[in-house]
Amino acid sequence: MKQLLTGNEAAAEAAIVAGCRYYYGYPITPQNELINYMSIRMPQVGGIFVQAESEIAAISMVHGSAAAGGRAMTSSSSPGISLKQEGISYLAGSELPCVIVNIQRGGPGLGDISASQADYFQAVKGGGHGDYHTIVLAPSSVQEMADLVYDAFDLADKYRIPVMILGDAQIGQLMEPVEFHKKPKRNIPPKNWALTGAEGRKRNIVKSFYPVKGQLEEFNACLQRKYKAIEEHEVRYEAVNTHKADIVLVAYGTSARICKEVVRKSRRLEFKVGLVRPITLWPFPKEIIRKISERVQCILTVEMSAGQMVEDVRLAVEGRCPVHFYGRTGGGVPTSSEVIKKIVEVVPDNRAVNTLLQLAGVK
């Protein structure tokens, strides 16, 4: 049965369906629907809801429940996610599974409460200290929010890694029909590392401290092998009209919704526009972007930031074709007309310019 829910509520319900029974949060706009929903639902399913004294405490409580073997989650928005970085680094260093939802808002600093994608660097490049990654999933609809939250818990357990859901104010607040179809669990290894009391077994220690020279380097090598395996097996993206495209857009989340509209509008043109929508921002879909870069005139990355993901696109393209960027910041959301104008500006091919300009309503 479909329900009409906000993205924030869908994330919360999906977590409960996925077996999350430990939620720790701190209020911040624009993710408040999530924490509010959890305060009602967790007691109904025998789970734990704690409103923590701070974002730091909330992520540390997640650390504890994850170490104890529970499925744990926290959620916040950009300034709050900055505060959680200490805990995320410790979770990564302790190889603990958990899910962190970031409903991004404008920054830097207190910024504003409207949609933004300016936390991309923080999410995919580490965020906290040390050589680590979290898996980063980027939903672009309420249904996809729900689907990715289930998968996030399985991925977290499979690889013993924190998984971040990178949404934005628009995805979090938007209401769309959503269905919670419980998916079969992947082959999840038993949590024989968890802290349950050492009854009849050797003790378990959950830690990230390796003071003996050489041990930390060895541990980091293990982490890197794990990250390599994730890069090999877990990349996800959606490709729209990329097959015969002259130009390909790269966008995720809310920006990808706008870019899909651009692709739709351009369908009747001679000049073909395609879209690659990364669903995993880390691991980044490098391979498809590399392949596309060998056959298109250029690539245009569209973001609600001053240009962050575009750096990863350029690293994937390695100069095979020009990579352009269009972005809005501080709560600005690109319109399809703006994207089309930008395409006109950057395409080397004049065939399409006039029709594209008509589409954009500027001629």
Added chain:
Amino acid sequence: MHSIYERPKTFIDTATHFCPGCGHGIVLRLIAEIIDAWGIRGKTIGLAPVGCSVLAYNYLDIDMCEAAHGRPPAVATGIKRVHPDHIVFAYQGDGDLAAIGTAEIIHAANRGENITFIFVNNAIYGMTNGQMAPTTLLGQKTATTPSGRDAINYGNPIRVCELLSVLDGTSYLERVSLSSPENIRKTKKALEKGFKTQREKKGFSLIEILSPCPIYWRMDANEAMRYIDEEMSGTFPLGVVKDWESKN
């Protein structure tokens, strides 16, 4: 033959990394003795902090978790919510509990978390070579109070038990010391009371232990014990601050 004193089974047979005259080894041994006596190794989970005692898990043969600096009360909360019938304790120093982790301990206390906090107060940052702690005494010289702590520039020593006692969520608060065999026996009793508080689900318990750090106090071991009795205990009076079993 009847053994009257031996290494507790839960106390791992290993060389110590603590400095000569340090109190941590005594406290960790007392915890191991209680775990053995109560037979609770299989249902006890400990928290190690950041600081000298991060390596507590090198000595205690139980399930243990590290926490970021100051965060043991929050991490312990997360563990206890998964295992409400286990004994969960956090082992914290003064920098961890009363400086960088002040918010976490106050709110764990305020929620009345049914967890035992073992607060080792040696009035100094030992791990980082002897800087001022929130509990450093007035006049005490440290690496960052070279002329002695003065209240105007550095504030006053924080009395954690008294601070927490005004919160309705706290059930048992006691300050003890390691300055003599008699005081060590009292410390063990206080730790047992903390675990009892938790086992009977009476809520938040914290035992503050005045502990020597002769190396960074720049004293020999005997002087350090005298310093606890003559100086520290003046600022931090020993005794029960709050007890759910007492009628007052």
